[in-house]
Amino acid sequence: MATKLCVFDAYGTLFDVAAAARVAAEEPGRGALQQVWPQLAEDWRRKQLEYSWLRAVTGDHVSFWQVTQDGLDWAMARAGLDDPELRERLLALYWELPAYREVPMMLARLKAEGRDCAILSNGSRDMLEGAVDSAGIGIYLDAVLSVDEVGIFKPAARVYDMVGARFGCAPDEVLFTSSNGWDAAAASAYGFRTAWVNRAGLPMDRLMAEPAHVLDDLTTIPELA
Structure with a gap:
């Protein structure tokens, strides 16, 4: 047919879901992110997907925006990045x-x-x-x-x-x-x-x-x- x-x-x-981390890493003063942004982008996307699958199975639905924030928090914790301003910047870039x-x-x-x-x-x-x-x-x-x-x-x-x-x-x-x-x-x-x-x-x-x-x-x- x-x-x-x-x-x-x-x-x-x-x-391009990796663009948020890549763009942020290119900004002045982002030395810590420059060292880890590829891994952070990969972890962010992976956890975002994993959390969506688990919530689909359990029926505990939330918005994808919540899943996106949760995935980023996990990825930043793994990378050792405790930086609220960077977190907000990465989330803002995800909308663009x-x-x-x-x-x-x-x-x-x-x-x-x-x-x-x-x-x-x-x-x-x-x-x-x-x-x-x-x-x-x-x-x-x-x-x-x-x-x-x-x-x-x-x-x-x-x-x-x-x-x-x-x-x-x-x-x-x-x-x-x-x-x-x-x-x-x-x-x-x-x-x-x-x-x-x-x-x-x-x-x-x-x-x-x-x-x-x-x-x-x-x-x-x-x-x-």
């Missing part, structure tokens, strides 16, 4: 994450071909709106779908249900793209056509399904759609 809709995860897929460089042109191509495009993310609605506005990609998006509407994080099926409810399409009419192997696997099992953006060259996750496509970046998404 032909693709009617291209849906993207947000963080790590469209937006840049899109990967190929994203605007890729989305523009999809829209020129008449495709509907949307975000489906664990992110809180206000966080997503901030990132979309900061990156200047809102003109290419027909919807920004947040788990705020269903009160549970991916990979719960209720999150993927939001796409059909919003656009009235069948799962196999959707091309879903994520940088998270677990997200792409769950979306494949759900029935979406999927692409995994494997920027880090990681092994395939051993899960319930595999993505249909594995990509280095988002450049070729229009060709798959």
Whole structure:
């Protein structure tokens, strides 16, 4: 069946989640962060995801913004960074994450071909709106779908249900793209056509399904759609 809709995860897929730590480390007076920012960025993202999975299992849902703060607190503690001002700066930068460089042109191509495009993310609605506005990609998006509407994080099926409810399409009419192997696997099992953006060259996750496509970046998404 032909693709009617291209849906993207947000963080790590469209937006560079390492940018907050990288940008802060380049600012004057950040010597301590300069030494550890790659590890801090990795720990921050990992704990953010782990906390979202655990909360999905237990049903103890909070906003993604809370999960993001909790993940940063853990990462800073591991790095030995006890700096409230740095914490606030890192959190502020998370609202201004840049899109990967190929994203605007890729989305523009999809829209020129008449495709509907949307975000489906664990992110809180206000966080997503901030990132979309900061990156200047809102003109290419027909919807920004947040788990705020269903009160549970991916990979719960209720999150993927939001796409059909919003656009009235069948799962196999959707091309879903994520940088998270677990997200792409769950979306494949759900029935979406999927692409995994494997920027880090990681092994395939051993899960319930595999993505249909594995990509280095988002450049070729229009060709798959």
